[in-house]
Structure formats: C-alpha cells, structure tokens
Amino acid sequence: MSFKTFKIDDMDLSAAEDDTILQVAREHDIFIPTLCFLEGLSPVGACRLCLVEIKGSSKLVPACVTQVQEGMEVLTNSERLQKYRRMVIEMLFSEGNHICAVCVSNGHCDLQYLAQRLGVDHNELPYLHQQKPVDASHYRFAIDHNRCVLCTRCVRVCDEIEGAHTWDVMSHGIDSQVITDLMQPWGDSETCTSCGKCIQVCPTGALFKKSKAVAEMVKEHEFLPYLKTMRETK
Amino acid sequence: MAQQISINPVTRIEGHAHISIQLNDAGEVDDAHFHVTQLRGFEKLCEGRPFREMPSLTARVCGICPVSHLIASAKACDELLAVRIPETAIKLRKILNLAQMVQSHALSFFYLSAPDFLLGMDSDPAKRNIFGILEREPEMARGGIRLRQFGQQLIETLAGKRIHPAWVVPGGVNEPLTPEKRDAILAGIPEAKATTQRTLEWFKSILGDYREEISAFANFSTMFMGLVGPDNTLEFYDGQLRMMDAGGNIINPNIPPYEYQDYIGEAAEEWSYLKSPYYRPVGYPDGLYRVGPLARLNIAERAGTPLADAEMEEFKQLSLQERMSSFYFHYARLIEILHGIERIEELLHAPDILDPRVQATASANSPEGVGISEAPRGTLIHHYRIDTQGIMTWANLIIATGNNNLAMDRGVAQAAKHFVKGEKIEEGMLNRVEAVIRAFDPCLSCSTHAVGQMPLHIELLSPDGAVVDQVQR
Ligand code: SF4
Ligand code: FES
Numbered sequence: 001m002s003f004k005t006f007k008i009d010d011m012d013l014s015a016a017e018d019d020t021i022l023q024v025a026r027e028h029d030i031f032i033p034t035l036c037f038l039e040g041l042s043p044v045g046a047c048r049l050c051l052v053e054i055k056g057s058s059k060l061v062p063a064c065v066t067q068v069q070e071g072m073e074v075l076t077n078s079e080r081l082q083k084y085r086r087m088v089i090e091m092l093f094s095e096g097n098h099i100c101a102v103c104v105s106n107g108h109c110d111l112q113y114l115a116q117r118l119g120v121d122h123n124e125l126p127y128l129h130q131q132k133p134v135d136a137s138h139y140r141f142a143i144d145h146n147r148c149v150l151c152t153r154c155v156r157v158c159d160e161i162e163g164a165h166t167w168d169v170m171s172h173g174i175d176s177q178v179i180t181d182l183m184q185p186w187g188d189s190e191t192c193t194s195c196g197k198c199i200q201v202c203p204t205g206a207l208f209k210k211s212k213a214v215a216e217m218v219k220e221h222e223f224l225p226y227l228k229t230m231r232e233t234k
Numbered sequence: 235m236a237q238q239i240s241i242n243p244v245t246r247i248e249g250h251a252h253i254s255i256q257l258n259d260a261g262e263v264d265d266a267h268f269h270v271t272q273l274r275g276f277e278k279l280c281e282g283r284p285f286r287e288m289p290s291l292t293a294r295v296c297g298i299c300p301v302s303h304l305i306a307s308a309k310a311c312d313e314l315l316a317v318r319i320p321e322t323a324i325k326l327r328k329i330l331n332l333a334q335m336v337q338s339h340a341l342s343f344f345y346l347s348a349p350d351f352l353l354g355m356d357s358d359p360a361k362r363n364i365f366g367i368l369e370r371e372p373e374m375a376r377g378g379i380r381l382r383q384f385g386q387q388l389i390e391t392l393a394g395k396r397i398h399p400a401w402v403v404p405g406g407v408n409e410p411l412t413p414e415k416r417d418a419i420l421a422g423i424p425e426a427k428a429t430t431q432r433t434l435e436w437f438k439s440i441l442g443d444y445r446e447e448i449s450a451f452a453n454f455s456t457m458f459m460g461l462v463g464p465d466n467t468l469e470f471y472d473g474q475l476r477m478m479d480a481g482g483n484i485i486n487p488n489i490p491p492y493e494y495q496d497y498i499g500e501a502a503e504e505w506s507y508l509k510s511p512y513y514r515p516v517g518y519p520d521g522l523y524r525v526g527p528l529a530r531l532n533i534a535e536r537a538g539t540p541l542a543d544a545e546m547e548e549f550k551q552l553s554l555q556e557r558m559s560s561f562y563f564h565y566a567r568l569i570e571i572l573h574g575i576e577r578i579e580e581l582l583h584a585p586d587i588l589d590p591r592v593q594a595t596a597s598a599n600s601p602e603g604v605g606i607s608e609a610p611r612g613t614l615i616h617h618y619r620i621d622t623q624g625i626m627t628w629a630n631l632i633i634a635t636g637n638n639n640l641a642m643d644r645g646v647a648q649a650a651k652h653f654v655k656g657e658k659i660e661e662g663m664l665n666r667v668e669a670v671i672r673a674f675d676p677c678l679s680c681s682t683h684a685v686g687q688m689p690l691h692i693e694l695l696s697p698d699g700a701v702v703d704q705v706q707r
Contacts, residue, residue, distance in 0.1 A: 006389060012623075016692065086462065102283075102290045102291045102294070104287075106400070129283070133282070134283065134284060134625060134688070136284060136623035136624055136625050137623055139597070142284060142623075142624075144284075153475050170522065185621075189603065194609075208285070210284070210597060210624060211285070211286075211595050211597070212286065213286040213289065213290070213400070213402040213403035214286070214287055214289070214290035214291075214400045214403075216400075216408060
C-alpha cells in the first residue's frame with residue numbers, strides 16, 4: 001500500500017492512498033460536518049454537508065467519498081464552505097417540518113446539533129414542506145416523515161448490516177420519501193425483522209421507538225463498526 | 235349620545251385582550267364586555283401526531299403555566315396507556331404542579347396586582363408596577379421576587395428546565411429524584427413560608443381599605459367549580475371535580491371525568507374568541523361558574539396542611555356573600571401559596587420519594603383519555619382520542635381561564651357600572667375595571683407583557699364609530 005502526503009487546513013499529513021479526506025480529518029480531530037455518512041455503512045455522498053475546498057480547483061468535493069491525493073491542499077472551514085453548509089441545513093429545514101421543541105430526539109439530534117454548530121439561527125428560504133403522515137403501524141416503532149432528511153442511513157443499515165432491505169426510497173425531489181417494502185404500512189412489512197437498527201442510525205427523530213416521549217429518544221450506533229467487522233471476518 | 239369606551243390592550247395580564255364600555259345617552263355605563271382577541275387553534279394542531287408528544291406540545295399553549303398543561307396532558311395520556319402510575323411518580327408530579335402554582339400565584343400577586351394595593355389604584359400608571367414597589371417597599375418586592383424564584387427553581391431542579399420541561403411523560407416522570415435535589419428544595423422552604431405568612435398578615439390588614447372594590451369587583455353569586463381531595467381538602471392534581479352553587483351547597487359532588495361534556499357546555503359569543511363554558515344542567519348563560527383560587531377555597535372545607543388550615547378557617551369566617559367577591563381571589567392566592575409550600579415539604583419527606591420506579595411503560599391501550607387537574611387559574615381539562623396506533627384523532631382542551639370567561643365578562647360590566655361615571659375617562663376608574671380582570675389572573679396566551687410598559691388605549695366611540703375622545707398612556 002502506498003502513502004500520500006498532503007495538507008488539511010495547513011497541517012502536513014500523510015495517509016494510506018485509499019483513505020478518504022473525512023477519515024484523515026477525523027483521525028486528526030479536524031471537524032467536518034456530516035449527515036448521511038455513518039461509520040460502518042457504505043458512504044453515498046448524498047447530503048453534501050461534508051463538502052471541502054481543494055486549492056487550485058473551483059469544484060467543492062464531498063470529504064466522505066473523496067480519497068486523498070499526493071500534494072493536495074484541503075480547506076475544511078472557508079467562508080464559502082460555511083455559507084454552503086448553512087444553506088444545506090436551511091434547505092433541509094425548508095423541506096421538512098422539524099419542530100425540535102416537541103420532537104422525541106430534541107437534544108439528541110444530528111440535524112439540530114449541526115444547525116447549532118454551523119450557526120443556522122434563522123432560515124432565509126421559504127418553508128415548502130407539506131404535511132406528511134406518521135406511520136405508527138409497527139408495534140414498536142414509528143416513522144414521522146416530516147422529520148426525515150433522506151440521508152438513507154436506515155436504507156443502508158437495513159440492507160448492508162441486517163440484510164433485510166425493508167427500507168428504500170421512492171419518488172423524486174421534494175416528494176421523495178423512504179418506504180417499507182413496496183410502500184406498505186410498516187406494520188404489514190413481511191421483510192422487517194424488527195431489529196431496530198434503523199431507529200438507532202437515523203440522525204433525527206424521524207425513526208423512533210413508540211414508547212419514547214419528547215426528548216427521550218437517544219440513538220446509539222456505536223455497535224455498527226463492530227457488527228461490520230464481525231460480518232466481514234466471518 | 236351613546237358612546238363606547240374601549241380599554242385596549244388590558245395591561246398586566248398574560249396575553250392580549252381589550253375591554254369595551256358602552257355608554258348610554260345619559261352618559262351612564264350601559265354595558266361592558268371583555269374581549270379576547272386571539273385564536274390559537276391548538277386542538278387542530280394535535281391531530282395526526284403521536285399521543286406521546288401531547289404533554290410537550292400542549293404545554294406550548296402557555297409559557298406561564300406550561301407545567302399545568304404537562305400535568306393535565308400526562309394524566310390524559312396515562313389514561314390512554316391504561317396502566318397504574320407509580321406512587322412516587324404521582325408525588326413528584328404533584329410537587330411540580332404545586333411549584334408551578336406557587337410561582338404563578340407569586341407572579342400574579344406581587345408583580346401584577348400588588349402595585350394596585352401598595353401604590354394605590356389611582357397612582358401614576360408609569361410607576362404602578364413591580365419597580366414601583368421595589369422603590370417604595372423593597373422588602374416586599376424582594377420577598378415576592380424570591381418567592382417566585384423558589385417556585386421556578388424548584389421546577390428547574392426537578393424537571394431540568396423552568397419554562398418547558400420534558401420531565402413529565404405519559405406513565406410517570408422520566409427521572410427519579412436524588413437526595414441532593416430533595417435537600418436543595420427543602421432548604422428554600424423556611425424563607426418561602428415566612429415571606430408568604432408575612433404577606434398574608436399585611437394583606438389581611440389592608441383589606442379594610444378596599445371595601446368598595448370588594449363590593450364591586452365581580453362580586454356576584456355564581457357557582458364555583460374545582461377539584462377536591464380526600465376529606466374535602468384542597469387538591470390540585472387529582473380528586474373529585476365538584477360544583478358548588480351560589481348558596482354554598484354542593485350541587486354535584488363528583489362530575490365523572492369522562493362525562494364532563496354532559497355537565498360543561500361551551501358557548502361561543504361574537505365578542506370573544508374565547509369560548510364560554512357553562513354548567514349545562516343550569517343552562518346558558520345562567521350556568522356561569524368560576525374556577526381558580528377563590529373557587530377552590532370555597533369548595534374545599536379545609537386545606538389539609540396546618541398553617542393553611544388556620545388561614546382557611548379565618549377565611550371561612552367571612553360571610554358567603556363576601557367570599558363571592560372576586561377581589562378575594564388575591565387573598566385565596568396567598569393562602570394557596572402557603573398550602574403549596576407546606577404540601578411540597580410534606581411530599582418531599584415521604585418515605586418513598588426517592589424510589590427509582592417512576593415510569594410505567596405501555597402502549598396505546600385505550601382509545602380515549604381525559605386528564606383533569608387544577609392549574610393556578612383553575613380547572614384544566616385535556617381530552618384526547620387516538621387510533622389503534624396511538625395517533626391523535628381528536629383533542630379538546632378546556633383551559634382554566636376559559637372557565638372564567640363569562641364571569642370576567644360580567645365582572646367587567648359590574649365594575650364599569652360602579653366606577654365609570656360620565657363621559658370623562660379617569661385613569662383610576664379604568665384601572666379598577668382592568669383590575670377586575672387582573673383579580674382573575676387570566677392567562678390568555680403564552681406571553682407576558684413587558685414590565686413597565688403599559689400601552690393602554692381608551693376610546694370613546696359614538697354609535698356611528700367616530701372617536702369622540704381618547705386617552706393614551
Ligand atoms: S428515516 Fe432517518 S435514517 Fe432514514 S432516511 Fe430519513 S432521516 Fe435518514
Ligand atoms: S456526509 Fe458526505 S455527503 Fe453526506
């Protein structure tokens with residue numbers, strides 16, 4: 001395996017050639033916001049929150065799926081990036097109905113954390129969200145589509161780790177939504193094993209345990225990398 | 235010429251409202267109304283949401299008494315779960331509810347109403363507020379501020395947040411009490427008690443100066459409604475919903491929670507967005523009743539705690555006629571604060587108060603739930619229906635202040651007829667009309683008015699709507 005040397009925010013670094021910018025940044029405690037990325041799941045580069053600047057290129061690249069290159073100079077926190085990141089969050093708030101105050105995940109939500117950390121204190125975009133239903137047909141779990149940011153973490157964990165592929169995405173643009181099986185009520189799904197992994201990886205209060213009241217839903221996904229290693233070494 | 239005076243907005247109350255006073259051709263008050271000018275539509279908002287969101291969602295109805303909504307809502311949700319709530323959780327919820335009552339009553343008494351008693355009904359409105367009291371009677375003002383703080387801090391200690399805590403959940407509360415927290419709360423009790431007792435003594439000593447207000451402040455016979463505990467003691471969390479008639483007779487000792495709609499009707503009047511509840515068996519509008527501190531003290535036979543028991547005995551020496559005056563809401567509030575502090579102390583000393591079993595878990599086992607509790611301002615009812623999956627299909631809330639709507643409206647008319655004379659608007663007389671409303675301590679929304687700002691606008695209108703005279707302060 002060959003190694004590359006490069007810079008992130010003026011810090012001289014080296015890493016294995018197949019490492020991503022995000023991996024290296026995390027190893028060195030350099031903050032890059034992420035939403036769709038989750039350690040243990042395959043990266044999809046969908047949310048665009050992890051965009052970074054490469055000196056000499058006008059194109060921004062997603063750190064979660066971009067491998068390091070010899071001599072590259074990465075900027076993770078330029079003003080341009082800050083602006084785009086805020087815009088991404090604002091668009092999520094425009095598309096979904098995220099009322100933190102009455103959300104099961106209030107205080108434990110990736111989206112809420114990112115909004116605060118990135119300084120989103122107001123929204124300049126018009127609110128475009130329509131009222132979406134809550135599917136509470138499963139005996140233990142429920143999904144509130146109003147709070148889904150379409151990161152597809154649930155889809156991937158269900159497919160890649162549990163192997164059930166109950167979740168998928170349908171439709172386009174603002175009408176997109178995650179579905180169970182062929183858009184049946186979750187409670188009627190024949191493939192769902194009720195393992196609850198999707199609940200734990202969901203970054204917002206979209207997927208939750210029905211037994212939880214406001215602010216009670218704390219997600220745990222530390223199990224994921226271990227599960228993945230176990231599966232791979234079997 | 236017939237004219238109309240309007241007081242808009244009414245100051246030093248929670249929320250937005252205005253008062254209109256109609257003069258007849260002779261320049262005497264013909265009629266007056268209390269208008270609530272906001273509409274919030276919370277019930278509709280609840281539909282389609284998981285029922286477990288209800289405590290936090292409905293608590294947003296109000297930033298002054300969110301805890302009351304938390305309690306009534308959680309009780310309605312408990313019914314949906316159809317399980318037994320752990321004893322310790324009930325005690326903890328009771329403490330929280332009482333703390334809310336103490337802080338809310340302290341706000342009403344010291345911040346909103348005491349300026350009238352201490353500085354005088356006719357004093358300069360620019361100074362007639364808590365800052366004016368701070369100048370004149372710093373001891374009293376500080377005591378009041380500290381007392382409110384006691385309640386607020388208790389809420390924060392128990393529930394983690396002062397304004398919108400999420401600690402009360404369907405099935406109980408989500409964290410047990412620790413010995414440290416218990417001791418921290420207990421440490422504040424002696425001072426809170428002493429302040430309340432001192433204020434009570436002072437208030438009783440000045441009652442004589444307010445004979446006129448007592449007789450004309452919404453002083454009419456009405457029914458009273460409120461919860462009572464075992465042995466007819468004061469109760470805020472549970473108990474029997476009781477209706478007393480104007481003669482002091484209990485006409486309904488125990489309105490069954492699920493049948494409240496058979497007893498309480500809600501009329502809509504064109505002069506207000508606030509619905510007017512009335513007692514159905516008597517009909518509308520004669521079925522007018524009052525709730526809140528005065529109602530509770532009239533209905534309960536005793537407080538159930540020693541110091542408040544003695545105060546209540548003294549209160550009960552007053553004739554029934556006197557006890558009908560809404561001016562005594564203030565008196566009742568102080569007695570309730572005293573009782574609340576005593577009860578909090580007692581509950582904190584309960585042997586099982588630190589028990590870690592504080593939440594029963596279950597799914598949506600029942601299609602319908604009713605939760606009734608006493609908010610600082612009176613009886614509060616939350617009523618929910620859900621589908622088999624636990625999604626809300628319907629909600630009905632009867633808010634404490636709403637229960638008093640008809641009485642406030644009639645009280646305004648009574649005070650206006652008594653105090654407003656002729657076409658010239660005088661500051662003191664209008665303040666008295668407003669003070670009637672303040673005696674009920676209505677909470678019309680989730681916002682308080684900024685202290686010191688008194689945007690009162692009074693207009694005299696001729697029948698064709700032309701402004702004949704106006705006063706702005
Ligand atoms: S439900 Fe949660 S995990 Fe699934 S796509 Fe939506 S936000 Fe992501
Ligand atoms: S985290 Fe990289 S695109 Fe979402």
